[in-house]
Amino acid sequence: MTNPSADTAIVKLEDVHLSFGQTQVLKGIDLTINKGDAVSIIGPSGSGKSTILRCINALVQPQSGRITVDGTRVDQLTKESERIALRKRVGIVFQQYNLFPHLTVLDNIVLAPTRILGVDRREAEKLARELLEKVRLSEKADAYPGQLSGGQQQRVAIARALAMKPELVLFDEVTSALDPETVGEVLWVIRDLIRDGMTSILVTHEMRFAEEISDTVVFTENGRIVDHGSPEQIFHNSDNPRIRQFVGGLSGGRGAVRDGEGI
Amino acid sequence: MTNPSADTAIVKLEDVHLSFGQTQVLKGIDLTINKGDAVSIIGPSGSGKSTILRCINALVQPQSGRITVDGTRVDQLTKESERIALRKRVGIVFQQYNLFPHLTVLDNIVLAPTRILGVDRREAEKLARELLEKVRLSEKADAYPGQLSGGQQQRVAIARALAMKPELVLFDEVTSALDPETVGEVLWVIRDLIRDGMTSILVTHEMRFAEEISDTVVFTENGRIVDHGSPEQIFHNSDNPRIRQFVGGLSGGRGAVRDGEGI
Amino acid sequence: ATHASADSTLDRIKGRGALTVGVILSGAPFGYIDPKSQEQKGYNLDIAKALADDLGVKLETVTVTPPNRVQFLQQGKVDILIANMQYTEERAKVLDYVPTPYDRAGGAAVVRKDSGLKDWTDLKGKPVCVSQGSNYTQPLIETYGATVKALPSQPESLLALQGGNCVAAVHVGGTVALLLADRPEEWKDYAIPFPTELIPSDSVIWLRKGEKDTQAALDNSVKKLHASGKLIEFAKANRLLNTKYLEEEQKALSAAK
C-alpha cells in the first residue's frame, strides 16, 4: 500500500493487528487519511470496520502496529488522560445514537464542552444552537431524546460530537438503526458537513451515498483492507470479484445491500 | 340474508350489535353455520372478525341481537356458570397460543378435561396422546412450551382445545404470529380436522387456505358482513369491487395479503 | 386487665398443682443461669422454691425482664413476681404485694473510681444507666436530676458504663456489689462509692390486684421463712453480701412467734 501524501496525513494506521481473546479481528491494517478527506469504509459484517474506528479513537488498543492521529501515537497512549485528550479531538458517532436520556437535547450537546473543555455555559449554548440549526432541529432544543424519532436522535448525536469542535469525525453506520424514511435526513447532514471540509471516516452500508460523498472508499474483509481507491474505482471498475459481487449486483438499493452482507 | 337450512344450524347470529364504549364494533351481524361446516371469515383488520368469535364463545356480550349455539341462547346467558358450560362445548384457539408455561405439553392438554369435566386422569392422558399424535407432536409430550417453536406451540393449543371434545372450534388467526415456514404445519392440522368433519369457524388471512378448505367464506368490513358464499363465489366471482380488491390482486401469496389489509 | 375479685389464682395454683413465678435473671446473687448445669439459680429462685413447697405445689418459673414483668403479671402469665421489684407507691396502685418483704434493697451506683462522684447529688445532669422498667428511674430523674438511659437489662447497662455512655450504672445493691467482689480484675477501675443506697425499700412479692387469699397464704409462708432462718440460709448460700435486714427480721418474727 502506498502513501503518496504522507506529509498531510491526519490519520495513519500501519500494520495494525488486534485480537479479542482468541479471535483475530484486525490482521494488518494500513490506512492513511489526509486532512479534509472523506473516507468510506465498506465491507461485510464482522470484517472489522467498527474496530478500525474504535482503534483510531483509542476505545480499544491494538496488539501491534502503529496508529498516528495528527502527530499523536495513539497505540502508545498508556494514560487514560492522554486517551481523553485524543478523544476530544476525534469525534465519534455510533449506530445506536446513545443520547443521554435524562438530559434535554440542548443539555446533551452542551454537557461535554462545558464539563470537559471548560467552555462557558452561555458560549456552549450558543454553539449548540448553531449546531442544532445545522442539523435542522432548532425547535427541539428542549425536548428529551425519548420524544424524538430515531433520525432526529441521530442528528442530535452528530451535533453532540461536533460541539467538541473535533478535527476529525468518525461515523459508524449512523443510519443502520433507522427506518428507510429517516435515513435521508441524517445523510443530508453528513453531506453538508463533508462539503464544509470536515475530515471524516464513515462506515456505511449506503453504497450510493458512499459513492457520492467519498474521496476514498476502503473495502475491508475478514480483518484486512482488500482494496481502496476512488469511488469510481471501487464501485465500477474493481477487478476484485469479491468487491464486484459485494457492490455490483447490489447497486440497486439499500435493502439489497443488506442481503449481500451475509455472503 | 337467507337461511335455507335453519333446522341443521349449530350457530346462528341474528342482527348482532356490539360496541366497546363509544366505538361500534359489530353493526348487525347475521350468520348461520351448519353442523360439519367449515366457515372462513376474512376481512380487513379491525373489521370485527375476532369479536364475532368472542361473541359466539360468550367472552363478550353483544348489546342487542340473538346468538344461538346448538339451542343455547348465548346472548341471554347471565350466569358465569352458564357461560362456562357453553365454553366447554365451544373450543377457541387464539393467535397468541397462550399455552400455560408452567405445565408440560401433556399437562396443558390434560388440565382442562380432568379439572373441568372431571375426566379420569388416565383416560384424559390417553386422549391427550391421541391428539398429540393427530397434531404430530407425540414426541413432545413432556416438553415445556418454552422449549417448542411457535408452530409446535400452536398445534399444542389446538390439541388442548380439542381435548374438551368440543362440538365446534373457533380459530382466530392461528397462524398470524408464526413465521412463514411454520404456518404450513399448523394449517395441515386444521385441514385434517375439517376433513374429519369438525364444525369450525376460522378467522384467517391465508386466502389460499380459506379457499381450499372452506364450505363458506364470509367477508366482513367495518362491523358488517359485506358478502358470503362459496369460496369460488367470493374469491373468483364476487361482484363487490371491495372484495375483488381485497382478494383479487393479492391471490399471489401471504406477504401480499398482508399489504392488502390496510387498504 | 381486670380480674374477678374472687381470688381465683390460689384455686388455680392448687388446681394445677403448680406455682408460676416470674423471676429475673439479672445476675448473681438473685437470679442467674448456672454455667455448669445451666439451671436457674439464685436467692429469688430459692425463695420461689420454698414458697411452692410451702403451698404443696410444683414450682414453675418464667424468666421476666424489667420491661415485661408487670405485663406478664397483669396478663396472668405468671402468678407472682419475685423479681427484684421493690415496693413503690406507684406500683402499689396497680398491683398488690405480699406485705412481709423478703429482703430490703436499694440502688447502688457503680462508677469509675476516677470520676470524682461522691454522692447521689453529684449525678445531676449526668447520664446514668439503669435497666428498662427500673424503679430507680423516677427518683434519679426527679430527685437528683440525672439523665437516665434505660437499657434492656443489667449486663447491657454495665457494658454501657464500661463503654463510657454513662457515668454510673444504678442497680440493686446486692448484685453489683457481688459482681465487683467476684471479678476484681475486670472491675478494678470501678467502685460503689456512695454512702447510701437509692430509695432503700422492701423487696416484696407482687401479685395482681385483689388477690387476697393468695396474698395471705404467701405472707404466711414468707413469715415462716423469716422466722425459721431459712431466708438467711438462702442468702448465705447465694452470697448476699448484706444480710443485716434479714437478721433483724428473723429476730423480730421468731420473737413474735
Add this chain to the structure above:
Amino acid sequence: MQDMSLTDLFVSLTNRIGLNYEFLATGYEAQIWRDGFITTLYLIALLIPVSLIAGLLFAACLTSGKIWLSAPVRGFIELTRNTPTLVQLMFSFLVLNTVVSNMLGGAQNNPLSPFFWVVAVVGLHIAALHAEAIRAGIEAVPASTVEAARGIGFSQLQILRYVEVPLAFRSSLPAIVNNLINLVKLTTVGNAIAVSEITYASIMVWTQRDNVVSLMIVILLFFSAINIIVARIGLWVERRLAVPGYGL
C-alpha cells in the same frame, strides 16, 4: 393553660372508649414520650441523608473495579444484610464502643453516644441496601451509552457523575424509597441501647402503667403516617425526575 385543658379533654375522651392516656397529664412521663416522637423524627431526618450519602460511596466503591475498594464494601454488605440489625447494634454499642473507649484512654474521652451508634449502624445498613440498588442501576445503564460518553472524551469519573449515576438513580429510586421505609422502621431498634426514640419512651411509660394498647395504637399510626409521607415524597421525586420518553 389552654394546652393543659386540651390534654385533659383528650385524656378523658379516650378514657371513655377504654384507652388510657393518663400519663399525658403527668410530668416526666409525658415529657419522655413527647421527646420520643421528636427523637424518632430527628433520627429519621438525619438517617435519610446519611444513608444516601454512604450508599452512594459504597456504590462507587463497588463499581470502581478496584478490588481493594470493592471487596471490603462487598464484605460489609454481606455481613449487614445477613445478620440482625439489633445484634449489630448491640455489638457496636456494647463492644466496639468499649474498644473505642479503651483506645482513647478511658470512657470519659469517648464522645460516641448511643445516638451515634444507632445512626452509624442503621445508616450503614440501609446504605448497604442503597448501594446494591444503585449498583444494579449502574449495571443496567447500556454499555453503548457508556461507550458514547467515553467516545466524546469523558473520563471514568465524569461518566459516573454525569451519565451513570443520574440514570442509575432514576431506575433504582423505587428500591431506594423501599429502603427508606425500612429505615424508618429500623429506628425502633434504638430502644435496645437507650436511645429515647418513640418505642423506648413508650416502654418507659408502659412499664409503670398498664396501657400498652393505647400506646401501640399511637405508635402504629405514627409509623404508618411517616411511611406514607416517605412513600409520597418518593413518588413525587420519581415524577419530578421522570424524563419524557424514558423508562415508564
Add this chain to the structure above:
Amino acid sequence: MTTATLSQPTSHRVLRNIGFLALPLIVIVWSLADPTLGREVLEWIPYLASGFMMNIVIAVLAMLLGTLVGALFGILQLVPYRLVRLPVVAYVQLFRNAPHLVLIFATTYIFPFEIVVFGHYLPFPDWIKAVIGLAIPASAYVAEITRGAILSIPTTQWEAAKGLGFSRGQALRWIILPQCLRRSLPPWMNVAASITMGTALASLVGVHELLHAATDASTAVRRLDFTIIAYLVVMAAFFLLCYPISRLTRRLEARFNAA
C-alpha cells in the same frame, strides 16, 4: 478500555468463601488462643444452640403462617368487591409500614397468655406471640408479592383459561397461581431472610432465643471477653443461616431475569 464488569472468578470465589467463614473462624481462633475462654464458650454452646433452634422455629412458623395469610390477602386485594378489598388493602398498608419490633411488642403484651377453648385453658406462650408478631408483617409483604405476581401474568393467560371453560377461581388455582410461584420465589426468600433476622427482636420481649440466651450466658459468666465472643457467635449463627439463602436468592433472581 472496555468496562471491567467481568468478574475475576477464582479470586472472587476464594474471597467469598473466606468471608463466609470469617465470623466462625474468629470465634474458633480466639477460643483456641485463650483456653479458659474457649472452655466457657464450649460449655455454653448447647445452651446457645437451643436458643437458636427457637429462632429457626419462630422464623419457619412465621413464614408459614405469613405465606398462607399473605397469599390469600394478595388475592383478596384484587377482588372486585370494595367491601372485601378495602379492609385487606388497609391491613397490608398498615402492617407493611409497621416496625417489626413494635408488632412483636404489641402481640406480646396485648394478647393474653392463655386462651380458653371450650373451657380448656390453652397456654399461649411468648414465642407463639412472636410468631404472630412476625407473621403479621410477613403476611403483608407476601400479600404485596402475590398481588404483584398475579398482575404480572399476561391477561391472555386468563383469556386462554376462560376459553377452555375455566371459572375465575379455577383459572386462578390451576393456571395463574402456579405461574406466580416461580416469579415470587426470590422476593419471598428476601422476606424469609428479613423475618429470620427479625426473630432476634423477640429477645427484647423475653423469648428464649439466641440473643436472649447469649445475654443469659453473659450475665452468668460475667466476663467482658465472653460477652464479646457471645455476640460474635450470635452473628456467626445468623450469618451462616442467612448468607446461603441470600446467595441462592440472587442466583434465582439472575436466572429468572435471564429467562
